[in-house]
Amino acid sequence: MLHHHHSVTCRHHDKHSAQEVLDEALHRAKDGGLRRTRALEDVLRILIASHQPLNLADISESKGLKSGADRATVYRLLVKLEERGIIRRLGLHDRSTYYTMLEHDRHDDYLICTGCGRIQRLDIQCPVEALERDIEKASGFKKLHHELEFYGLCPKCA
Amino acid sequence: MLHHHHSVTCRHHDKHSAQEVLDEALHRAKDGGLRRTRALEDVLRILIASHQPLNLADISESKGLKSGADRATVYRLLVKLEERGIIRRLGLHDRSTYYTMLEHDRHDDYLICTGCGRIQRLDIQCPVEALERDIEKASGFKKLHHELEFYGLCPKCA
DNA sequence: ATACATGCAAACATTTTGCTTTGGC
DNA sequence: GCCAAAGCAAAATGTTTGCATGTAT
Numbered sequence: 001m002l003h004h005h006h007s008v009t010c011r012h013h014d015k016h017s018a019q020e021v022l023d024e025a026l027h028r029a030k031d032g033g034l035r036r037t038r039a040l041e042d043v044l045r046i047l048i049a050s051h052q053p054l055n056l057a058d059i060s061e062s063k064g065l066k067s068g069a070d071r072a073t074v075y076r077l078l079v080k081l082e083e084r085g086i087i088r089r090l091g092l093h094d095r096s097t098y099y100t101m102l103e104h105d106r107h108d109d110y111l112i113c114t115g116c117g118r119i120q121r122l123d124i125q126c127p128v129e130a131l132e133r134d135i136e137k138a139s140g141f142k143k144l145h146h147e148l149e150f151y152g153l154c155p156k157c158a
Numbered sequence: 159m160l161h162h163h164h165s166v167t168c169r170h171h172d173k174h175s176a177q178e179v180l181d182e183a184l185h186r187a188k189d190g191g192l193r194r195t196r197a198l199e200d201v202l203r204i205l206i207a208s209h210q211p212l213n214l215a216d217i218s219e220s221k222g223l224k225s226g227a228d229r230a231t232v233y234r235l236l237v238k239l240e241e242r243g244i245i246r247r248l249g250l251h252d253r254s255t256y257y258t259m260l261e262h263d264r265h266d267d268y269l270i271c272t273g274c275g276r277i278q279r280l281d282i283q284c285p286v287e288a289l290e291r292d293i294e295k296a297s298g299f300k301k302l303h304h305e306l307e308f309y310g311l312c313p314k315c316a
Numbered sequence: 317a318t319a320c321a322t323g324c325a326a327a328c329a330t331t332t333t334g335c336t337t338t339g340g341c
Numbered sequence: 342g343c344c345a346a347a348g349c350a351a352a353a354t355g356t357t358t359g360c361a362t363g364t365a366t
Contacts, residue, residue: 037365097251140313147305151302
């Protein structure tokens with residue numbers, strides 16, 4: 001349950017430094033059989049630095065992509081990273097697919113303006129964790145995770 | 159909170175008959191300035207009959223589309239129906255956009271298999287309603303609604 | 317040395333639009 | 342009769358793949 005005197009928007013108080021998160025991700029990528037290339041590091045760094053989900057265009061056109069890697073390269077990296085559970089795919093109402101880092105001790109829900117498309121990470125205690133475990137048991141589905149987004153009109157667009 | 163002795167899957171016990179839902183939707187469409195065409199009725203009927211979200215291809219190739227309406231026609235109807243709050247768009251992890259009827263007294267959450275793509279409506283009491291109202295107040299966003307999906311591997315695919 | 321990663325270009329899937337004709341009100 | 346809706350076809354958008362070449366291990 002959310003307390004009204006707390007901000008509902010993201011406070012960006014990461015538990016781990018960007019460097020730690022990167023090292024961990026690179027380690028997991030290596031274990032997953034990926035080679036340590038410039039493009040891989042760039043993509044991870046960009047995702048870690050972003051406080052929003054990013055899509056393929058965002059990443060492949062990012063200033064942070066020092067290697068200047070091709071769209072196809074970035075695409076293939078994203079697929080591999082997702083398969084290995086290092087990043088997560090999100091289906092926001094945009095035509096494109098969004099990605100975020102998947103950090104163990106953090107879960108993100110989003111608040112999205114249907115007018116301007118602004119995506120805001122919510123700093124809330126997610127209320128569906130218990131439910132998720134129940135559904136896992138009751139349905140026989142394995143490795144459950146969830147996606148929760150709130151849509152509405154932001155103050156500017158309303 | 160879900161009780162373990164209850165099924166977690168949809169029981170299809172609609173509170174209103176399909177005809178009632180259709181009449182209500184047509185009425186709201188009319189109020190929204192839409193003309194009562196064959197294609198409109200077909201699209202609504204198809205959505206009402208479906209116990210799953212449907213995408214543009216599903217609808218425009220459906221047997222139920224007696225009028226044989228064009229893809230573009232169906233597309234434009236879907237846009238108009240969504241603008242008027244009669245149907246809802248969903249961003250499932252598929253490449254396409256899905257739609258469902260938006261019924262006042264029903265809220266749908268989904269369980270989706272990341273292996274075979276099967277979409278299952280969940281018959282649960284959604285735990286985020288209260289949170290939604292809090293976020294609405296705290297964020298200044300208007301007309302909030304949410305989308306909640308659980309992803310995982312179904313028994314067959316696991 | 318080998319297998320994986322990359323770049324480029326082309327193929328795909330799906331959505332979206334322009335324009336003319338049709339049809340509901 | 343007027344304006345919205347439909348039909349057809351083409352454009353736009355974003356993703357995905359094939360293949361020759363480069364590069365990490």
